Amino acid sequence: MQKDYINLKLKDPKNGEYLLAVFHLVPGKGMDLLSAASEVAAESSTGTNFKVKTETEFSRKMNALVYKTDPKQHLVWIAYPWRLFDRGGNVQNILTYVVGNVLGMKEVDEIKLMDIWFPPAMLEQYDGPSYTIDDMRKYLNVYDRPILGTIVKPKMGLTSAEYAEVCYDFWVGGGDFVKNDEPQADQDFSPYDKMVHHVKEAMDKAVKETGHKKVHSFNVSAADFDTMITRCELIKSVFEPGSYAFLIDGITAGWMATQTLRRHYPDVFIHFHRASHAAYTRKENPIGFSVLVLSKYARLAGASGIHTGTAGIGKMAGTVSEDITAAHGILKLESEGHFFTQNWGKISENDEDLIAMINEDNAHHVILEDDSWRGMKKCCPIISGGLNPTKLKPFIDVMGGVDFITTMGAGCHAHPDGTRAGATALVQACEAYLKGMDIKDYAKNHAELAKAIEFFGK
Ligand code: CAP
Numbered sequence: 001m002q003k004d005y006i007n008l009k010l011k012d013p014k015n016g017e018y019l020l021a022v023f024h025l026v027p028g029k030g031m032d033l034l035s036a037a038s039e040v041a042a043e044s045s046t047g048t049n050f051k052v053k054t055e056t057e058f059s060r061k062m063n064a065l066v067y068k069t070d071p072k073q074h075l076v077w078i079a080y081p082w083r084l085f086d087r088g089g090n091v092q093n094i095l096t097y098v099v100g101n102v103l104g105m106k107e108v109d110e111i112k113l114m115d116i117w118f119p120p121a122m123l124e125q126y127d128g129p130s131y132t133i134d135d136m137r138k139y140l141n142v143y144d145r146p147i148l149g150t151i152v153k154p155k156m157g158l159t160s161a162e163y164a165e166v167c168y169d170f171w172v173g174g175g176d177f178v179k180n181d182e183p184q185a186d187q188d189f190s191p192y193d194k195m196v197h198h199v200k201e202a203m204d205k206a207v208k209e210t211g212h213k214k215v216h217s218f219n220v221s222a223a224d225f226d227t228m229i230t231r232c233e234l235i236k237s238v239f240e241p242g243s244y245a246f247l248i249d250g251i252t253a254g255w256m257a258t259q260t261l262r263r264h265y266p267d268v269f270i271h272f273h274r275a276s277h278a279a280y281t282r283k284e285n286p287i288g289f290s291v292l293v294l295s296k297y298a299r300l301a302g303a304s305g306i307h308t309g310t311a312g313i314g315k316m317a318g319t320v321s322e323d324i325t326a327a328h329g330i331l332k333l334e335s336e337g338h339f340f341t342q343n344w345g346k347i348s349e350n351d352e353d354l355i356a357m358i359n360e361d362n363a364h365h366v367i368l369e370d371d372s373w374r375g376m377k378k379c380c381p382i383i384s385g386g387l388n389p390t391k392l393k394p395f396i397d398v399m400g401g402v403d404f405i406t407t408m409g410a411g412c413h414a415h416p417d418g419t420r421a422g423a424t425a426l427v428q429a430c431e432a433y434l435k436g437m438d439i440k441d442y443a444k445n446h447a448e449l450a451k452a453i454e455f456f457g458k
Pocket residue numbers: 151153155181182274275307308309310315316382383384385386387407408409410411
Protein backbone atom coordinates (compact mmCIF):
# COMPACT_ATOMS: atom_id res chain seq x y z
CA MET A 1 0.00 0.00 0.00
CA GLN A 2 1.54 3.35 -1.01
CA LYS A 3 0.11 5.64 1.68
CA ASP A 4 1.52 8.82 0.13
CA TYR A 5 -0.88 8.29 -2.76
CA ILE A 6 -4.04 7.99 -0.71
CA ASN A 7 -6.14 10.74 0.84
CA LEU A 8 -9.67 9.58 1.51
CA LYS A 9 -10.28 12.88 3.27
CA LEU A 10 -9.26 15.05 0.30
CA LYS A 11 -11.11 18.32 0.75
CA ASP A 12 -12.98 19.57 -2.33
CA PRO A 13 -11.38 17.52 -5.17
CA LYS A 14 -13.08 19.96 -7.57
CA ASN A 15 -11.11 22.92 -6.26
CA GLY A 16 -9.47 23.38 -9.64
CA GLU A 17 -6.12 21.81 -8.88
CA TYR A 18 -6.96 18.31 -10.08
CA LEU A 19 -7.95 16.34 -13.11
CA LEU A 20 -10.30 13.73 -11.65
CA ALA A 21 -10.46 10.16 -12.93
CA VAL A 22 -12.64 7.15 -12.19
CA PHE A 23 -11.23 3.71 -12.95
CA HIS A 24 -12.98 0.36 -12.95
CA LEU A 25 -10.24 -1.66 -11.23
CA VAL A 26 -10.01 -5.32 -10.25
CA PRO A 27 -6.94 -5.86 -8.05
CA GLY A 28 -4.33 -8.49 -8.85
CA LYS A 29 -3.96 -11.68 -6.83
CA GLY A 30 -3.72 -11.10 -3.10
CA MET A 31 -4.29 -7.34 -3.33
CA ASP A 32 -7.13 -5.30 -1.91
CA LEU A 33 -8.70 -2.52 -3.97
CA LEU A 34 -7.19 0.41 -2.04
CA SER A 35 -3.65 -1.00 -2.18
CA ALA A 36 -3.92 -1.68 -5.90
CA ALA A 37 -5.37 1.80 -6.46
CA SER A 38 -2.51 3.40 -4.54
CA GLU A 39 -0.02 1.57 -6.78
CA VAL A 40 -1.88 2.88 -9.83
CA ALA A 41 -1.89 6.44 -8.44
CA ALA A 42 1.86 6.18 -7.74
CA GLU A 43 2.81 4.73 -11.12
CA SER A 44 0.58 7.20 -12.99
CA SER A 45 1.98 10.28 -11.24
CA THR A 46 5.33 10.58 -9.42
CA GLY A 47 6.07 7.12 -8.03
CA THR A 48 7.18 3.57 -8.79
CA ASN A 49 6.94 0.31 -6.90
CA PHE A 50 9.06 1.39 -3.93
CA LYS A 51 9.22 4.70 -2.05
CA VAL A 52 12.49 6.27 -3.23
CA LYS A 53 15.00 8.27 -1.17
CA THR A 54 15.10 11.00 -3.77
CA GLU A 55 11.57 12.23 -3.06
CA THR A 56 11.26 15.90 -2.01
CA GLU A 57 8.67 17.96 -0.16
CA PHE A 58 7.57 19.44 -3.50
CA SER A 59 7.56 16.19 -5.47
CA ARG A 60 5.12 14.79 -2.94
CA LYS A 61 2.76 17.68 -3.75
CA MET A 62 2.54 16.27 -7.27
CA ASN A 63 1.38 12.85 -6.08
CA ALA A 64 -1.89 11.63 -7.55
CA LEU A 65 -4.29 10.78 -4.74
CA VAL A 66 -6.85 8.01 -4.39
CA TYR A 67 -9.69 9.95 -2.78
CA LYS A 68 -12.60 7.53 -2.98
CA THR A 69 -13.24 3.82 -3.55
CA ASP A 70 -16.30 1.63 -4.06
CA PRO A 71 -15.11 -1.94 -3.47
CA LYS A 72 -18.48 -3.44 -4.37
CA GLN A 73 -18.41 -1.95 -7.86
CA HIS A 74 -14.62 -2.16 -8.22
CA LEU A 75 -14.38 1.62 -8.68
CA VAL A 76 -11.67 4.04 -7.60
CA TRP A 77 -11.48 7.81 -7.85
CA ILE A 78 -8.03 9.39 -8.35
CA ALA A 79 -7.17 13.12 -8.32
CA TYR A 80 -4.22 14.21 -10.50
CA PRO A 81 -2.61 17.60 -9.76
CA TRP A 82 -2.74 18.88 -13.31
CA ARG A 83 0.59 20.71 -12.87
CA LEU A 84 1.94 17.20 -13.48
CA PHE A 85 1.13 17.53 -17.15
CA ASP A 86 3.27 19.03 -19.92
CA ARG A 87 2.43 22.73 -20.18
CA GLY A 88 1.05 24.12 -23.44
CA GLY A 89 -1.98 21.89 -23.84
CA ASN A 90 -0.43 18.50 -24.59
CA VAL A 91 -3.11 15.77 -24.55
CA GLN A 92 -0.75 12.91 -25.39
CA ASN A 93 1.14 13.61 -22.17
CA ILE A 94 -1.96 13.17 -19.99
CA LEU A 95 -2.79 9.83 -21.60
CA THR A 96 0.79 8.65 -21.06
CA TYR A 97 0.11 9.05 -17.34
CA VAL A 98 -3.46 7.91 -16.83
CA VAL A 99 -3.61 5.09 -19.38
CA GLY A 100 0.10 4.45 -19.74
CA ASN A 101 2.13 1.96 -17.70
CA VAL A 102 -0.79 1.35 -15.36
CA LEU A 103 -2.52 -0.78 -17.98
CA GLY A 104 0.28 -3.32 -17.67
CA MET A 105 0.79 -3.45 -13.90
CA LYS A 106 0.70 -6.83 -12.17
CA GLU A 107 -1.15 -5.21 -9.25
CA VAL A 108 -4.27 -4.99 -11.39
CA ASP A 109 -6.15 -7.74 -13.23
CA GLU A 110 -8.50 -5.23 -14.83
CA ILE A 111 -8.22 -1.48 -15.17
CA LYS A 112 -10.34 0.78 -17.36
CA LEU A 113 -10.52 4.56 -17.22
CA MET A 114 -14.30 5.15 -17.28
CA ASP A 115 -14.62 8.93 -16.92
CA ILE A 116 -12.54 12.06 -16.41
CA TRP A 117 -13.27 15.58 -15.22
CA PHE A 118 -11.32 18.70 -16.23
CA PRO A 119 -11.47 21.82 -14.00
CA PRO A 120 -12.14 25.12 -15.81
CA ALA A 121 -8.64 26.44 -15.05
CA MET A 122 -7.20 23.39 -16.79
CA LEU A 123 -9.45 23.75 -19.83
CA GLU A 124 -7.83 27.16 -20.38
CA GLN A 125 -4.57 25.38 -21.21
CA TYR A 126 -5.97 23.19 -24.00
CA ASP A 127 -6.86 24.11 -27.56
CA GLY A 128 -10.31 22.63 -27.92
CA PRO A 129 -12.01 22.70 -31.32
CA SER A 130 -11.68 25.73 -33.57
CA TYR A 131 -13.60 25.04 -36.82
CA THR A 132 -16.77 23.20 -35.80
CA ILE A 133 -19.84 21.57 -37.33
CA ASP A 134 -21.53 25.00 -36.97
CA ASP A 135 -18.98 26.41 -39.43
CA MET A 136 -19.54 23.45 -41.74
CA ARG A 137 -23.32 24.01 -41.56
CA LYS A 138 -22.82 27.64 -42.52
CA TYR A 139 -20.65 26.64 -45.49
CA LEU A 140 -23.13 23.97 -46.64
CA ASN A 141 -26.20 25.97 -45.67
CA VAL A 142 -27.46 22.83 -43.91
CA TYR A 143 -29.28 23.36 -40.63
CA ASP A 144 -31.71 21.40 -38.45
CA ARG A 145 -30.77 18.02 -39.86
CA PRO A 146 -27.72 15.71 -39.76
CA ILE A 147 -25.03 16.37 -42.36
CA LEU A 148 -25.47 13.42 -44.75
CA GLY A 149 -22.27 11.70 -45.76
CA THR A 150 -20.68 8.61 -47.20
CA ILE A 151 -17.40 6.77 -47.24
CA VAL A 152 -16.27 5.70 -50.70
CA LYS A 153 -16.34 1.90 -51.02
CA PRO A 154 -14.74 -0.46 -51.93
CA LYS A 155 -12.50 0.58 -49.03
CA MET A 156 -9.48 0.39 -51.33
CA GLY A 157 -8.61 -0.46 -54.92
CA LEU A 158 -10.36 2.16 -57.00
CA THR A 159 -8.19 4.33 -59.24
CA SER A 160 -8.27 8.05 -58.42
CA ALA A 161 -10.65 8.67 -61.33
CA GLU A 162 -13.00 5.88 -60.27
CA TYR A 163 -12.85 7.17 -56.71
CA ALA A 164 -13.85 10.65 -57.85
CA GLU A 165 -16.76 9.28 -59.90
CA VAL A 166 -18.20 7.72 -56.73
CA CYS A 167 -17.87 11.09 -55.00
CA TYR A 168 -19.67 12.78 -57.89
CA ASP A 169 -22.50 10.23 -57.88
CA PHE A 170 -23.03 10.69 -54.14
CA TRP A 171 -22.99 14.46 -54.35
CA VAL A 172 -25.38 14.71 -57.32
CA GLY A 173 -27.60 12.18 -55.54
CA GLY A 174 -28.01 14.88 -52.89
CA GLY A 175 -25.35 13.96 -50.30
CA ASP A 176 -23.36 16.69 -48.51
CA PHE A 177 -20.13 15.06 -47.32
CA VAL A 178 -17.73 12.39 -48.59
CA LYS A 179 -14.81 10.99 -46.61
CA ASN A 180 -11.78 8.95 -47.57
CA ASP A 181 -11.92 5.60 -45.89
CA GLU A 182 -9.51 5.41 -42.96
CA PRO A 183 -6.69 3.56 -44.84
CA GLN A 184 -6.93 5.69 -48.02
CA ALA A 185 -3.56 7.32 -48.59
CA ASP A 186 -1.01 7.31 -51.42
CA GLN A 187 -1.42 3.90 -53.05
CA ASP A 188 0.18 3.35 -56.47
CA PHE A 189 -3.21 2.75 -58.15
CA SER A 190 -4.57 5.97 -56.67
CA PRO A 191 -1.72 8.47 -56.21
CA TYR A 192 -2.58 11.10 -53.62
CA ASP A 193 -2.21 14.13 -55.83
CA LYS A 194 -4.28 12.55 -58.61
CA MET A 195 -7.00 11.63 -56.12
CA VAL A 196 -7.09 15.24 -54.87
CA HIS A 197 -7.36 16.70 -58.38
CA HIS A 198 -9.97 14.22 -59.57
CA VAL A 199 -12.08 14.89 -56.47
CA LYS A 200 -11.89 18.61 -57.16
CA GLU A 201 -13.21 18.08 -60.69
CA ALA A 202 -16.00 15.89 -59.34
CA MET A 203 -16.89 18.44 -56.67
CA ASP A 204 -16.93 21.36 -59.11
CA LYS A 205 -19.23 19.41 -61.45
CA ALA A 206 -21.56 18.35 -58.63
CA VAL A 207 -21.73 21.85 -57.12
CA LYS A 208 -22.55 23.33 -60.52
CA GLU A 209 -25.26 20.75 -61.23
CA THR A 210 -26.87 20.81 -57.78
CA GLY A 211 -26.30 24.43 -56.80
CA HIS A 212 -25.24 23.16 -53.35
CA LYS A 213 -21.84 23.30 -51.68
CA LYS A 214 -20.15 19.97 -50.90
CA VAL A 215 -17.40 18.82 -48.51
CA HIS A 216 -14.71 16.15 -48.84
CA SER A 217 -12.76 14.85 -45.83
CA PHE A 218 -9.26 13.82 -46.89
CA ASN A 219 -7.25 11.35 -44.85
CA VAL A 220 -3.96 13.17 -44.21
CA SER A 221 -2.50 10.50 -41.90
CA ALA A 222 1.03 9.73 -43.13
CA ALA A 223 4.41 8.22 -42.24
CA ASP A 224 5.69 11.51 -40.88
CA PHE A 225 4.52 15.03 -40.07
CA ASP A 226 6.20 16.59 -43.11
CA THR A 227 4.29 14.30 -45.45
CA MET A 228 1.06 14.99 -43.54
CA ILE A 229 1.57 18.75 -43.86
CA THR A 230 2.50 18.37 -47.56
CA ARG A 231 -0.83 16.61 -48.16
CA CYS A 232 -2.69 19.32 -46.23
CA GLU A 233 -1.01 22.07 -48.22
CA LEU A 234 -1.82 20.34 -51.52
CA ILE A 235 -5.50 20.08 -50.57
CA LYS A 236 -5.55 23.68 -49.32
CA SER A 237 -4.06 24.87 -52.63
CA VAL A 238 -6.73 23.09 -54.69
CA PHE A 239 -9.92 23.52 -52.65
CA GLU A 240 -11.75 26.58 -51.35
CA PRO A 241 -11.95 27.04 -47.56
CA GLY A 242 -14.84 25.08 -46.05
CA SER A 243 -15.02 22.53 -48.86
CA TYR A 244 -12.47 20.17 -47.29
CA ALA A 245 -11.75 18.56 -43.95
CA PHE A 246 -8.62 16.82 -42.73
CA LEU A 247 -9.19 13.27 -41.50
CA ILE A 248 -6.65 11.84 -39.07
CA ASP A 249 -6.48 8.26 -37.85
CA GLY A 250 -6.14 9.63 -34.35
CA ILE A 251 -5.27 6.39 -32.59
CA THR A 252 -2.76 4.96 -35.07
CA ALA A 253 -1.34 8.30 -36.26
CA GLY A 254 -1.47 9.67 -32.75
CA TRP A 255 -2.42 12.66 -30.66
CA MET A 256 0.53 14.74 -31.81
CA ALA A 257 -0.76 14.50 -35.37
CA THR A 258 -4.24 15.53 -34.23
CA GLN A 259 -2.94 18.52 -32.29
CA THR A 260 -0.51 19.51 -35.07
CA LEU A 261 -3.43 19.68 -37.50
CA ARG A 262 -5.51 21.69 -35.03
CA ARG A 263 -2.69 24.19 -34.51
CA HIS A 264 -1.63 24.53 -38.15
CA TYR A 265 -5.16 24.64 -39.56
CA PRO A 266 -7.59 26.34 -37.16
CA ASP A 267 -9.91 27.09 -40.12
CA VAL A 268 -10.30 23.45 -41.18
CA PHE A 269 -12.60 20.73 -39.82
CA ILE A 270 -10.33 18.19 -38.10
CA HIS A 271 -12.00 14.78 -38.47
CA PHE A 272 -10.77 12.25 -35.87
CA HIS A 273 -11.22 8.68 -37.12
CA ARG A 274 -10.71 6.26 -34.26
CA ALA A 275 -9.74 3.01 -36.05
CA SER A 276 -8.40 0.50 -33.45
CA HIS A 277 -10.05 2.32 -30.54
CA ALA A 278 -11.87 -0.93 -29.71
CA ALA A 279 -8.60 -2.30 -28.30
CA TYR A 280 -9.17 0.14 -25.44
CA THR A 281 -12.90 0.77 -25.41
CA ARG A 282 -14.73 -2.44 -26.30
CA LYS A 283 -16.93 -3.38 -23.35
CA GLU A 284 -15.63 -6.99 -23.41
CA ASN A 285 -12.18 -5.52 -22.88
CA PRO A 286 -11.52 -4.89 -19.18
CA ILE A 287 -8.31 -2.93 -19.85
CA GLY A 288 -8.26 0.50 -21.47
CA PHE A 289 -10.63 3.45 -21.45
CA SER A 290 -14.24 4.23 -22.32
CA VAL A 291 -15.62 5.73 -25.55
CA LEU A 292 -16.54 8.75 -23.41
CA VAL A 293 -12.95 9.22 -22.24
CA LEU A 294 -11.60 8.92 -25.80
CA SER A 295 -14.17 11.43 -27.05
CA LYS A 296 -13.50 13.94 -24.26
CA TYR A 297 -9.78 13.84 -24.99
CA ALA A 298 -10.50 14.40 -28.69
CA ARG A 299 -12.45 17.55 -27.78
CA LEU A 300 -9.63 18.72 -25.49
CA ALA A 301 -7.13 18.15 -28.32
CA GLY A 302 -9.24 20.22 -30.68
CA ALA A 303 -10.77 17.64 -33.01
CA SER A 304 -13.79 19.17 -34.78
CA GLY A 305 -15.50 15.78 -34.79
CA ILE A 306 -14.84 12.20 -33.72
CA HIS A 307 -16.60 8.93 -34.48
CA THR A 308 -18.62 8.03 -31.39
CA GLY A 309 -20.43 4.88 -32.59
CA THR A 310 -23.98 3.95 -33.56
CA ALA A 311 -25.10 2.71 -30.11
CA GLY A 312 -25.32 -0.79 -31.53
CA ILE A 313 -27.69 0.19 -34.35
CA GLY A 314 -24.95 -0.28 -36.97
CA LYS A 315 -22.36 -3.01 -37.47
CA MET A 316 -19.91 -2.12 -34.69
CA ALA A 317 -20.21 -3.16 -31.06
CA GLY A 318 -21.56 -0.28 -28.99
CA THR A 319 -24.29 0.63 -26.49
CA VAL A 320 -26.58 3.57 -25.92
CA SER A 321 -24.99 4.28 -22.55
CA GLU A 322 -21.48 4.27 -24.02
CA ASP A 323 -21.99 5.88 -27.43
CA ILE A 324 -24.73 8.38 -26.69
CA THR A 325 -23.10 9.53 -23.44
CA ALA A 326 -19.94 10.14 -25.50
CA ALA A 327 -21.84 11.95 -28.27
CA HIS A 328 -23.56 14.29 -25.82
CA GLY A 329 -20.35 14.59 -23.80
CA ILE A 330 -18.54 16.32 -26.66
CA LEU A 331 -21.42 18.31 -28.13
CA LYS A 332 -22.75 20.21 -25.17
CA LEU A 333 -21.28 22.95 -22.96
CA GLU A 334 -22.37 20.93 -19.94
CA SER A 335 -22.86 17.19 -20.14
CA GLU A 336 -23.50 14.20 -17.89
CA GLY A 337 -20.69 11.63 -18.03
CA HIS A 338 -20.66 8.21 -16.41
CA PHE A 339 -19.44 9.71 -13.13
CA PHE A 340 -18.93 13.42 -13.66
CA THR A 341 -20.94 16.35 -14.95
CA GLN A 342 -18.46 18.11 -17.19
CA ASN A 343 -18.84 21.83 -17.76
CA TRP A 344 -16.70 22.83 -20.73
CA GLY A 345 -16.89 26.48 -19.75
CA LYS A 346 -13.54 28.02 -18.98
CA ILE A 347 -15.06 30.15 -16.25
CA SER A 348 -14.75 28.77 -12.73
CA GLU A 349 -18.06 28.54 -10.93
CA ASN A 350 -16.94 31.03 -8.29
CA ASP A 351 -15.92 33.71 -10.77
CA GLU A 352 -19.01 35.74 -9.95
CA ASP A 353 -17.84 39.00 -11.49
CA LEU A 354 -17.21 37.41 -14.89
CA ILE A 355 -20.43 35.39 -14.75
CA ALA A 356 -22.34 38.53 -13.75
CA MET A 357 -20.80 40.40 -16.67
CA ILE A 358 -21.92 37.69 -19.07
CA ASN A 359 -25.38 37.52 -17.54
CA GLU A 360 -25.77 41.25 -17.87
CA ASP A 361 -24.51 40.62 -21.38
CA ASN A 362 -21.92 43.40 -21.10
CA ALA A 363 -19.32 40.93 -22.39
CA HIS A 364 -21.27 40.38 -25.58
CA HIS A 365 -21.13 44.00 -26.60
CA VAL A 366 -17.37 43.67 -26.48
CA ILE A 367 -16.78 40.25 -28.01
CA LEU A 368 -19.94 39.37 -29.91
CA GLU A 369 -18.25 37.67 -32.83
CA ASP A 370 -16.18 35.26 -30.78
CA ASP A 371 -16.91 34.03 -27.33
CA SER A 372 -14.69 30.96 -27.48
CA TRP A 373 -13.03 32.46 -24.38
CA ARG A 374 -16.23 31.47 -22.57
CA GLY A 375 -15.94 27.75 -23.13
CA MET A 376 -14.49 24.94 -25.18
CA LYS A 377 -16.31 24.74 -28.52
CA LYS A 378 -18.33 21.68 -29.48
CA CYS A 379 -16.79 18.58 -31.01
CA CYS A 380 -19.35 16.83 -33.19
CA PRO A 381 -20.25 13.14 -33.17
CA ILE A 382 -19.56 11.40 -36.48
CA ILE A 383 -21.94 8.48 -36.74
CA SER A 384 -20.89 5.63 -38.98
CA GLY A 385 -20.51 1.87 -39.26
CA GLY A 386 -23.11 -0.37 -40.84
CA LEU A 387 -25.74 2.35 -41.21
CA ASN A 388 -28.18 2.68 -44.09
CA PRO A 389 -31.20 4.92 -44.76
CA THR A 390 -33.52 2.67 -42.74
CA LYS A 391 -31.34 3.27 -39.66
CA LEU A 392 -31.24 7.06 -39.77
CA LYS A 393 -34.40 7.64 -37.73
CA PRO A 394 -33.65 4.87 -35.21
CA PHE A 395 -30.31 6.51 -34.53
CA ILE A 396 -31.72 10.04 -34.29
CA ASP A 397 -34.27 8.70 -31.80
CA VAL A 398 -31.56 7.33 -29.46
CA MET A 399 -29.36 10.38 -30.03
CA GLY A 400 -32.22 12.71 -29.25
CA GLY A 401 -31.04 15.23 -31.82
CA VAL A 402 -29.65 15.86 -35.30
CA ASP A 403 -26.42 17.74 -34.55
CA PHE A 404 -24.03 15.20 -36.06
CA ILE A 405 -22.47 14.03 -39.31
CA THR A 406 -23.46 10.57 -40.49
CA THR A 407 -21.46 8.61 -43.04
CA MET A 408 -22.92 5.53 -44.69
CA GLY A 409 -20.65 3.42 -46.88
CA ALA A 410 -22.26 0.11 -47.78
CA GLY A 411 -25.54 1.74 -46.76
CA CYS A 412 -25.19 3.89 -49.86
CA HIS A 413 -23.03 2.02 -52.39
CA ALA A 414 -24.78 -1.35 -51.95
CA HIS A 415 -28.09 0.20 -53.04
CA PRO A 416 -29.49 -1.93 -55.90
CA ASP A 417 -29.41 1.09 -58.21
CA GLY A 418 -25.95 2.25 -57.14
CA THR A 419 -24.40 5.22 -55.39
CA ARG A 420 -26.53 8.03 -56.78
CA ALA A 421 -29.73 6.22 -55.82
CA GLY A 422 -28.19 5.32 -52.45
CA ALA A 423 -27.52 8.98 -51.75
CA THR A 424 -31.04 9.94 -52.82
CA ALA A 425 -32.49 7.25 -50.58
CA LEU A 426 -30.55 8.72 -47.62
CA VAL A 427 -31.80 12.22 -48.45
CA GLN A 428 -35.36 10.88 -48.71
CA ALA A 429 -35.06 9.06 -45.37
CA CYS A 430 -33.99 12.35 -43.82
CA GLU A 431 -36.87 14.21 -45.51
CA ALA A 432 -39.29 11.63 -44.12
CA TYR A 433 -37.86 12.15 -40.63
CA LEU A 434 -38.16 15.93 -40.88
CA LYS A 435 -41.77 15.60 -42.06
CA GLY A 436 -42.49 13.21 -39.19
CA MET A 437 -43.45 10.50 -41.65
CA ASP A 438 -42.75 6.77 -41.48
CA ILE A 439 -40.20 5.96 -44.20
CA LYS A 440 -42.45 3.21 -45.56
CA ASP A 441 -45.19 5.77 -46.23
CA TYR A 442 -42.74 8.28 -47.64
CA ALA A 443 -41.28 5.53 -49.87
CA LYS A 444 -44.62 5.07 -51.59
CA ASN A 445 -43.69 7.88 -53.92
CA HIS A 446 -39.91 7.89 -53.48
CA ALA A 447 -38.56 4.98 -55.48
CA GLU A 448 -34.94 5.14 -54.30
CA LEU A 449 -36.01 4.94 -50.65
CA ALA A 450 -38.46 2.12 -51.43
CA LYS A 451 -35.65 0.09 -53.00
CA ALA A 452 -33.37 0.83 -50.05
CA ILE A 453 -35.98 -0.37 -47.58
CA GLU A 454 -36.55 -3.51 -49.59
CA PHE A 455 -32.84 -4.25 -49.97
CA PHE A 456 -31.48 -3.24 -46.53
CA GLY A 457 -34.56 -4.37 -44.70
CA LYS A 458 -33.88 -8.00 -45.68
C1 CAP B 1 -17.94 2.48 -42.15
C2 CAP B 1 -16.44 2.65 -42.04
C3 CAP B 1 -16.00 3.38 -40.79
C4 CAP B 1 -16.55 2.81 -39.53
C5 CAP B 1 -15.69 3.18 -38.34
C6 CAP B 1 -15.73 1.30 -42.12
O1 CAP B 1 -18.23 1.86 -43.37
O2 CAP B 1 -15.96 3.41 -43.12
O3 CAP B 1 -14.58 3.36 -40.79
O4 CAP B 1 -17.76 3.43 -39.35
O5 CAP B 1 -16.36 2.77 -37.18
O6 CAP B 1 -14.64 1.33 -42.68
O7 CAP B 1 -16.29 0.33 -41.60
P1 CAP B 1 -19.73 1.31 -43.57
P2 CAP B 1 -16.71 3.84 -36.03
O8 CAP B 1 -20.67 2.48 -43.57
O9 CAP B 1 -19.72 0.61 -44.91
O10 CAP B 1 -19.99 0.38 -42.44
O11 CAP B 1 -17.50 4.90 -36.74
O12 CAP B 1 -17.49 3.05 -35.03
O13 CAP B 1 -15.41 4.34 -35.52
